[in-house]
Amino acid sequence: MDDEKTIFLGSEIEQPRPEEALFHILPIPYEATVSYGGGTGKGPAAIIEASQQLETFDNFSSPCELGIYTRNAVDVSGKPEQVMDNITAATREILELGKMPVGIGGEHSVTWGVIKGYLDAGVEDFGVVQIDAHADLRDRYEGEKHSHASVMRLVVEAGIPLFQLGIRAYCEEEMGARDKYGVHYLDAHQLVPTNVQEFELPEDFPRKVFFTLDVDGIDPSVFPSTGTPVPGGLGWYQTLNLFESVARQREIIGFDLLEFAPIEGFHAYDFAAAQLLYKLMGIVQRNR
Numbered sequence: 001m002d003d004e005k006t007i008f009l010g011s012e013i014e015q016p017r018p019e020e021a022l023f024h025i026l027p028i029p030y031e032a033t034v035s036y037g038g039g040t041g042k043g044p045a046a047i048i049e050a051s052q053q054l055e056t057f058d059n060f061s062s063p064c065e066l067g068i069y070t071r072n073a074v075d076v077s078g079k080p081e082q083v084m085d086n087i088t089a090a091t092r093e094i095l096e097l098g099k100m101p102v103g104i105g106g107e108h109s110v111t112w113g114v115i116k117g118y119l120d121a122g123v124e125d126f127g128v129v130q131i132d133a134h135a136d137l138r139d140r141y142e143g144e145k146h147s148h149a150s151v152m153r154l155v156v157e158a159g160i161p162l163f164q165l166g167i168r169a170y171c172e173e174e175m176g177a178r179d180k181y182g183v184h185y186l187d188a189h190q191l192v193p194t195n196v197q198e199f200e201l202p203e204d205f206p207r208k209v210f211f212t213l214d215v216d217g218i219d220p221s222v223f224p225s226t227g228t229p230v231p232g233g234l235g236w237y238q239t240l241n242l243f244e245s246v247a248r249q250r251e252i253i254g255f256d257l258l259e260f261a262p263i264e265g266f267h268a269y270d271f272a273a274a275q276l277l278y279k280l281m282g283i284v285q286r287n288r
Helices: 040-053 080-096 110-120 151-157 172-181 236-249 267-286
Strands: 023-028 068-070 100-105 126-131 162-165 184-186 208-214 251-258
Touching: 023 040, 023 080, 023 110, 040 100, 040 251, 040 267, 080 100, 080 110, 100 110, 100 267, 110 151, 110 208, 110 251, 126 151, 126 236, 151 162, 151 172, 208 236, 208 267, 236 267, 251 267
Parallel strands: 023 068, 023 100, 100 251, 126 162, 126 208, 162 184, 208 251
Antiparallel strands: none
16 A cells, blocks of 8 residues: 555555554445445545545544554455455454454444454454444344344344444334343433433443444534434534543444445545544543
């Protein structure tokens, strides 16, 4: 990767050696099961390109001081099972280096491949915190198990504790799945009207947390650039503060940013997604 435009923040930093960087950016341009608007397959490249406009100082610290290594995009050709295997292998490789995966997608189904990478690498006793508009707890959607609408069902079926934030679109099946698998949640109607900025994870929630952030969890007034926008979502600072609330309570062992679908001609949203990703790195840096 010699072209700075293919490296996250490549306008400001050189690509380090993999062993020198904590954050390993993993582009996953997969788009196969989206059910409304498309374009998430173009999300990773747009975010990386927009990152060239970022400052290295995020107003509080310089996350790039911990090292950011941008990996080659995952091969997302082939059947869903093969794509998940490819994501799993890439994630496991990062973890075996002792580094932190930072996935950028792509549709939300890819999170299962990432989580499976943790399991295959022998990472034990961790939970998942999810920001999203949708519960993603269907057994399958349109006949597909590896669907963006079913990804969290795979997570909880694997026995991984889940805490959901900002959900405001779910069906009765998903309500039942929450009860069956003991899913914790604070839905949008509990967070947004009173502008909740922090919350307490249950005492028995694992000490290690993977954080998955679907941009449609944020209100479409901030991110209309997503395939399935739902009104009534989280605000910009609220999203950052909820992520930081988790980082203060637990160890973030990785995170992803998904379902970003660029809108041609509206580069402000590309930049916002790049800035969001970098600010999440900053929060991790300052809470280590």
